[in-house]
Amino acid sequence: MSQTNPHPKFSFSGLPIVSQEENRLQQQRAQVMTLANQGRYGAAIAELEQILQENPESASDYNNRGLMQFRLQHYQAAEQDYNRAIALDPRLDSAYNNRANCYAAQGQLAEAIADYQVALDFNPGNLRAWVNQGVTYRDLGLYDLAIENFDLVLVLGTRLRGRVYGERGRTYHLRGDWNLALADYQRSLDGLSNSFSARRYRRTVEAWRSELLNPSKIA
Known part of the structure; x- marks a missing residue:
């Protein structure tokens, strides 16, 4: 009686054969x-x-x-x-x-916080969930919790540094720590790539920095 081979087939290149x-x-x-x-x-x-x-x-x-x-x-x-x-x-x-x-x-910020936490319970390495939860904490006025999230992401990896510096800068800005905010805005602009989403986010950070440097121009 024939048995199913438990091992996947490989091509000569050493990669599994992929069907059409x-x-x-x-x-x-x-x-x-x-x-x-x-x-x-x-x-x-x-x-x-x-x-x-x-x-x-x-x-x-x-x-x-x-x-x-x-x-x-x-x-x-x-x-x-x-x-x-x-x-x-x-x-x-x-x-x-x-x-x-x-x-x-x-x-629906409370629901958002809860779902971010579920994501992090399943995968503590989900950097985007840490960042997004931090942004939501900031929207709730919980600036210290937001900064804790952003600091943790900067320790865990470099992939989202441009975004994290921007969001942490915005949090410092809203908390009144303007020198820290300006430093993080510059780090963000220096670290962003040239992708479509990064270019769009760059405009956001530039607007935040302009708001801080030129408050009289804000309508």
């Missing part, structure tokens, strides 16, 4: 990332809808479509996609982080 279908899905998902990085969120959603028609049990694809909906400020549609992703994979920390962003955008 899997290769096509990888290409489609790569295209989604390209479209998102270009700010073409509607086109990315259309691509994800094709993927989900063939893979309706894919939590990560629902999560990614929710993110595109969020970028378009379609918060209810985004929340529905995140709920579906969590139903399919209850331990998907990125979906909790993203749903928390939806809550925060709609002013």
